[in-house]
Amino acid sequence: MQPISCLKFCKANLFYRQCCFNNRLHGSKECHLPQLWQSELIMCRLQCSFSVILIISALQVHSEPTIYLKETFDDGDAWKERWVQSKHKDDYGEWQLSHGKLFADENDMGLKTMQDARFYSLSRKFDKVVDNKDKPLVIVYTVKHEQDIDCGGGYIKLMLENTDLEDFNSDTPYRIMFGPDICGPEKRAVHSILWHDGKNYEKRKNAIAMADIFTHAYKLIIFPNNSYEIWVNNDKEAYGRLEDDWTMTEPLHIDDPDAKKPDDWDEREFITNPNSTKPDDWDQPETIIDKDAVKPADWDDDMDGEWEPPVISNPDYKGEWAPEQIPNPDYKGRWIPPKIQNPKHVPVPELYRYKGLGAIGFELWQVKSGTIFDNILITDDPEYAKEFIDKQLEALRPIEKVESDKLDQELYRDIAGRLGGGGPPKGEETEESTKDDDENEVESEETPENVKEELSLQYMENFCKPYISRFYSILLLFVLSFLISLLIFMTVMDNIDIVITSRSYQAYSGQTTSS
Structure with missing residues (x-):
């Protein structure tokens, strides 16, 4: 409702009250507004009601996530009506619904690969074509390599809405490729390939995929x-800026070429x-003569030569002495040059935007089949995506x-049997193993402090967005309640005003009659 409409509304009501009071003072029991003011009063009230409807609609739109695709395969064979088997080749592998070996609900199915090699x-x-302008794009789904995968893909591809699904193949253009790809212990990557300006770009450093037999959720959010x-x-394996972690543009940050490692950086x-000294008895020969050796009785010096006792390894030999190594108290870690803004970087404000996404596909090679895909969701609401996955896996986890x-436990027992010892009890860790784990959890590549701060701010911004959104929803709800209360109050006041005016008129008429 525009401010001028509010003013008109108040003005019309004020005129109405003045009109009624004046008419009754002059002996008229009728109370009529001029036709113009009656029209304005009606229009103002209609505008106010319409504004309330708009606020309710805005509140509903604001609070509901946009769901471009939700696929849980829970409706039996109906999935065959939605999914298209490519006819590009005639020997593609077959799919079948399955809940797998471990399940909480036998009706909770996923799509399983059925043929090896x-x-x-x-x-x-999609159910709705994507345009994520000014909104996040969230892609999440679950993968279970129940076959103890050795080599095979588990990723998805997102394509434009006009893609020919019956000819879908490895050469079909796509906009996003995301998900695990495993081949032996040396390759366990979470692919994150993004399209930009006609080319596909792989992330500089991929996250690590899970290669066990359990269900894992993979989620990509682009803000x-x-x-x-x-x-x-529930682990955030990677985060940052698109400009920095893909080569789609010149990176936003680069190493400062003028930065130099400080002279005192150790x-x-x-x-x-410095207090380590070699023990006096350290230097011993590597081999010694076997003092217990005895010349064989049939040894003939004339024929066999002079007998010499054999040489054996010296049990006291300690090798080359090396001074003791101790932790360096001045150790500062590997020096990394600070990051600066890249002067060659050209901002692409809508690098995040994907317009026209409308199809999803599995285009994979698997040596050993048995992977189960499920719980596919593409939306614009990160919080809703988290709630969706948590709910879907709540009983299975x-x-x-x-x-x-x-x-x-079986692995512990197997290792213990081979080494002749015992592993740590179930649920317990030794202090040493915990310490080792902590030391191993060190990033292979550190991030400069100034970039860490910027990324932290971005993370806080992304983290807070759902809560800010909910705050605005609550605020709108409060405003809506206030407006409704105000309308009720004004209606009641109008009725009270009429009663007061009527009684004032009666009192005035009584005084006039007495006079």
């Missing part, structure tokens, strides 16, 4: 500030103990946790 090509259209997050289950993690602990 096959290519797979299956796709479907409208050109930042991103990659999640595996990168040596260990140093020689405890079951898989029990099986995971069981396999861990």
